[in-house]
Amino acid sequence: MTDERLGDDLWRILRHLPPGSGVVFRHYRLPPADRRAMFARVRRIARARRLVLFAVDPPLPGAAGRHGRVAGATSWPAHDRAEALAGKRAGAALLFVSPLYTTASHPGTPALGPRKARRIAAGLNLPVVALGGMTPRRYRRLRTAGFAGWAAIDAWR
CATH class of the missing domain: 3.30.110 (Translation Initiation Factor IF3)
Structure with missing residues (x-):
């Protein structure tokens, strides 16, 4: 990002x-x-x-x-189940579920945690990318939880 x-x-x-x-x-x-x-x-x-x-x-x-909540979007941001369902209905091929962890880009926003993040996209048959407070180390722990990848802003600095 x-x-x-x-x-x-x-x-x-x-x-x-x-x-x-x-x-x-x-x-x-x-x-x-x-x-x-x-x-x-x-x-x-x-x-x-x-x-x-x-x-x-x-x-x-x-x-x-x-990317975004627009018709024809390839990837879609989802912070809750309703947004994930909207992404599926809109034809998105990929969901960015966030924030998994606290993040500087959204101060004060409560973190979902890995379990809740997976439940948001459960059963939608879409790849899920973890976003929010992500680091390479955190992603290594999430790979086995079914996340297709991870995204970040601050982890790259």
Whole structure:
């Protein structure tokens, strides 16, 4: 997940992600022209490194898919069962369930924990990506709980 808080660390992070990793381009707060320019730079790196690039609205050309609560989204954020069901109905191929743990990007939001996070997506037959306070160590413990992957912002800094 990209975020303004990453600053110039974003470029180092993109260059160190393993091929096949996904990147959800956010940067909501940038003015439209600056956001498009940054997306173009991220897209160049993603293509060169064989990273899968998703964009959060508005749609940006060259993204492999869209992330968010919008029609046609490829990936969908789910913080509860109703949001997970909405993602399934909308045709999302992947759910980001969050926050598993406390996170700086959503201060004060209670953590779900792994069990509740899995119950949110239970029976939907969608890959579930753990988000919120994630680290490589935490994901190693979650792999056996059925999570398809993990995403982070601050873990990469």
